[in-house]
Structures are given as structure tokens and as C-alpha cells.
């Protein structure tokens with residue numbers, strides 16, 4: 549009979565057998581998947597693993613610091629932290645098309661990752677926190693024609709180019725199973741219970757061209773929204789919640805003055821695997837509280853909307 553403890557021991561044995569005395573590198577994003585993959589592999593092969601954290605400058609507030617302190621401090625995992633935000637933001641300066649955004653980020657991610665890997669003399673294996681739904685969705689859209697809906701930048705490309713074999717211990721798991729495995733590995737709840745975060749980060753939550761100012765604005769909105777969600781005790785009931793900075797200015801009133809500022813959208817969905825999703829039915833008092841805080845506390849935002857689209861026909865992210 550199948551248990552998570554049994555799965556963990558089996559995967560550790562498999563990793564040891566596959567890797568032998570080889571060296572493994574793993575891209576760490578701070579998300580649940582790559583974190584669990586890294587800790588599992590570290591448990592199997594210790595310092596034969598080096599994690600590379602490419603900071604593209606489009607993470608949420610405080611996230612980069614948390615990744616570094618958790619993995620170096622708590623788990624004692626070898627970790628390279630490369631701040632590549634200038635490189636990414638320069639390349640994205642005039643990019644408005646969502647697919648080009650994703651591809652640009654994916655390409656640069658690979659470039660920077662390769663550079664960092666080369667600096668430590670390369671490796672024999674590349675570890676990825678690929679989940680079962682990633683494997684499916686990158687290929688086709690379930691129930692529909694076989695077309696790519698969105699190109700996930702964490703799947704494919706890299707291993708062939710770098711001539712590395714793949715280590716993907718989570719390939720058969722769904723998200724909730726990955727979380728259970730993480731708990732089995734004593735990864736802190738703040739990471740294990742964390743909402744999924746897309747590889748391209750906040751870039752795909754800012755329709756149109758992105759820059760540092762827009763990112764800073766979005767981080768403020770996002771922080772307030774998530775603070776209120778946690779305070780209301782709703783974080784764990786929601787699959788994913790985030791703010792989107794809309795590329796539109798609207799008129800408002802503030803005191804005796806007229807404002808002409810940006811609008812934002814809030815998104816929150818329930819889901820079991822990210823492949824389908826329903827919007828979360830917040831009560832009106834909650835939405836009212838969040839909207840008031842955002843408009844009052846974030847200069848530059850004067851309108852808040854709530855996205856009530858399910859997936860399908862919407863996707864969870866806006867791009």
C-alpha cells in the first residue's frame with residue numbers, strides 16, 4: 549500500500565541509482581515544486597547537488613531574500629544566487645506580446661542558468677520540479693485541439709542544449725501530493741503551503757510592456773491583497789491569489805480632487821491541479837475592505853476590479 553513516506557524513500561533510492569557519483573544542478577524558483585525537488589534530491593545526494601537561483605527581478609516582495617535564507621540557512625544546500633534583473637528588464641522593455649514575453653524570459657533564463665552552471669564546471673544532470681500537469685499542458689490542452697496554450701518556460705530546451713540528463717522526481721505527482729511530500733521532508737509550511745507562482749513571475753501579471761515602476765506598483769497591491777487574505781484565514785482555501793496591473797487609466801475622486809490613475813484586477817481561484825479553476829466567492833465585505841486599502845494606500849491606483857472568470861474559458865494568469 550502506497551504512502552508518501554514510501555514514495556520518498558523510493559525516489560531517494562532512484563535518484564541515487566540514477567545519479568551515482570555525478571553532479572546535479574537544480575534551478576530554484578522559490579516555488580513549491582522546485583523547492584521540494586531540491587530538498588528531496590539534497591537528501592539523496594547531499595553536496596553533489598548545487599542549486600541555481602536566477603533572480604529575474606519579477607518576483608513578489610521579499611521573495612528572493614526568503615529563498616536564499618531558507619535554502620542556505622535551513623537546509624544547508626549549496627546555492628548560487630544570481631541577480632539578473634537588469635538583463636531581464638532591459639530585454640523586456642518594449643515587449644508587449646505575451647508569448648514573446650514568455651519566450652524572452654525563457655531564453656534569458658536558460659542563458660543565465662548556463663553561464664552560472666559553466667562557472668562551477670557544469671554538471672551531469674539537471675533537476676527540475678516538473679509536475680504531471682506541466683507535462684500534459686505544455687503539450688496540449690486537455691479536451692481540446694493539440695495546440696500550445698502558453699509556453700511554460702520551465703519545461704524543455706535546456707537539457708538537450710547543455711547535454712545533461714534530466715532528474716525529475718515529481719513528474720508523476722499533482723500539486724497536493726507535492727505538498728504532502730514537502731511536509732514529509734520537513735520543509736516549512738510557508739513554502740510547502742505557498743500558492744503556485746509562474747516562472748515568468750510578475751511579468752505575466754502586467755499586460756503590456758513592463759518596467760520597474762509598474763513592478764513596484766504591482767508588488768504593493770499584491771502585498772496588501774495577500775495580507776488581507778491571510779488575515780481573513782482564507783489563504784489555504786485558495787489555490788492561487790494575485791493582483792494584475794491593468795494597462796488602463798480611469799477617473800476617480802479622492803478628497804475634493806479628481807484622480808486619473810491606473811486600475812488593477814484581483815484574481816483568486818480554487819483548483820486541484822491548475823488545469824481547471826473556479827473564481828473564489830469572497831464575501832462583499834472582504835472585497836470592499838481590500839479595495840479600500842489598495843486605493844487608499846497605493847498611490848497610482850484608483851480602481852479595483854475582481855476577476856470572476858473560470859478556467860476554462862479563462863486561464864488563471866492573464867497572459
Ligand code: XMP
Pocket residue numbers: 698699700701702744745746747748788822823859862863864865866867
Ligand atoms: P494558466 O494561466 O495557464 O496557469 O491557467 C496554470 C497554472 O500554471 C502556472 N503557470 C506557470 N508556471 N511556468 C510555471 O512554472 C510558467 O510559465 C507558467 N505559466 C503559468 C499558473 O500560475 C497556474 O498556476
